[in-house]
Amino acid sequence: MKTAPDRVHPLWDEFCRHLNSVSSLVELSDLKDKYLGRKRGLISLELRKLGALSPQERPAAGHELNELKKRVEKLLSQRTGEFKEKERLRKLEMEGIDVTLPGYAFAPSAIHPLRRVWKEMEEIFVRMGFAVVSGPEVESDYYNFEALNIPKGHPARDDQDTLYLSENLVLRTHTSPVQIRTMENQKPPIRIIVPGRVYRRDAVDATHTPMFHQIEGLLVDEGISLADLKGTLEVFFKVLFSPDTRVRLRPSYFPFVEPGAELDISCIFCAGGGCRVCKKSGWIEILGAGMVHPRILERVGYDPEKYTGFAWGMGIDRIALLKYQVNDLRLFFENDVRFLRQF
Numbered sequence: 507m508k509t510a511p512d513r514v515h516p517l518w519d520e521f522c523r524h525l526n527s528v529s530s531l532v533e534l535s536d537l538k539d540k541y542l543g544r545k546r547g548l549i550s551l552e553l554r555k556l557g558a559l560s561p562q563e564r565p566a567a568g569h570e571l572n573e574l575k576k577r578v579e580k581l582l583s584q585r586t587g588e589f590k591e592k593e594r595l596r597k598l599e600m601e602g603i604d605v606t607l608p609g610y611a612f613a614p615s616a617i618h619p620l621r622r623v624w625k626e627m628e629e630i631f632v633r634m635g636f637a638v639v640s641g642p643e644v645e646s647d648y649y650n651f652e653a654l655n656i657p658k659g660h661p662a663r664d665d666q667d668t669l670y671l672s673e674n675l676v677l678r679t680h681t682s683p684v685q686i687r688t689m690e691n692q693k694p695p696i697r698i699i700v701p702g703r704v705y706r707r708d709a710v711d712a713t714h715t716p717m718f719h720q721i722e723g724l725l726v727d728e729g730i731s732l733a734d735l736k737g738t739l740e741v742f743f744k745v746l747f748s749p750d751t752r753v754r755l756r757p758s759y760f761p762f763v764e765p766g767a768e769l770d771i772s773c774i775f776c777a778g779g780g781c782r783v784c785k786k787s788g789w790i791e792i793l794g795a796g797m798v799h800p801r802i803l804e805r806v807g808y809d810p811e812k813y814t815g816f817a818w819g820m821g822i823d824r825i826a827l828l829k830y831q832v833n834d835l836r837l838f839f840e841n842d843v844r845f846l847r848q849f
């Protein structure tokens with residue numbers, strides 16, 4: 507039977523023209539409906555007309571229509587692929603990350619000034635051979651007072667100063683109880699520092715906060731004297747402030763040391779000449795210290811004939827005030843970033 511393979515159906519040209527003007531997947535799908543849709547598609551309609559042709563005409567016309575249909579389908583699927591690829595690339599571009607955009611700016615943080623001096627002080631003592639130990643902030647009456655020769659009725663445990671949690675529990679008012687805890691558990695030689703928080707029932711003002719920080723020190727061995735205390739702390743303050751810092755001891759009283767003393771340093775602002783900070787005296791009071799009381803050595807089971815020791819307690823906050831020339835303690839606790847950023 508003769509067919510006419512080169513004859514192209516007139517719908518082909520029309521279809522090609524339509525296809526060229528299609529600009530989206532939706533339009534393409536409409537075009538597909540228009541030509542291939544089962545009921546109303548132009549090609550489907552043509553195919554349905556075949557029945558009306560004579561048996562002679564029918565094969566050639568059928569062949570021609572099937573060719574047309576195949577071509578149309580092929581071109582449609584090709585174009586669909588092209589559109590999909592275009593769409594994919596467009597999406598990729600939209601979702602792409604622009605690595606040249608500036609990043610988010612994070613505010614740089616800093617170490618809190620109190621923590622900074624705490625660490626600095628700790629490091630100086632560690633280099634001198636002291637071990638860093640800690641103890642509980644919730645302390646028993648026994649360790650906070652009794653064991654330190656502060657019996658009931660002593661002014662140091664005045665209700666005004668101490669925050670009681672119960673009859674026998676307090677928030678420790680100083681770091682000294684850790685002296686007792688350490689000596690109970692270790693034999694001499696002892697060489698420790700105890701940095702930590704302490705609490706007092708004080709009204710808040712420029713020089714008082716209900717929580718502040720101390721560094722306790724304790725050294726017990728054979729043949730330790732007051733000169734060792736003075737020498738140790740002198741070296742410490744020379745490193746912390748400046749090599750020309752001098753220290754002096756003034757007799758004082760603390761129930762757990764004998765003799766007791768207060769230690770002053772030469773004023774770090776006027777080098778001893780006299781200024782506003784040292785109230786023209788040339789000296790700044792900095793800590794309490796002394797030789798560990800023999801009764802305390804006995805109580806923890808040390809032989810006071812054989813062992814002697816010295817101890818001190820100093821405020822970290824007070825030293826931070828001096829070091830950074832801040833005149834109000836409250837600034838350290840308000841956490842205003844404008845203040846903290848300066849350190």
Ligand code: DAH
Pocket residue numbers: 679680681682722723760762763793794795796797817818819820
């Ligand atoms: N614990 C005392 C206070 O908080 C300070 C102190 C004084 C500690 C003399 C000592 C010391 O170890 O020997 O006021």
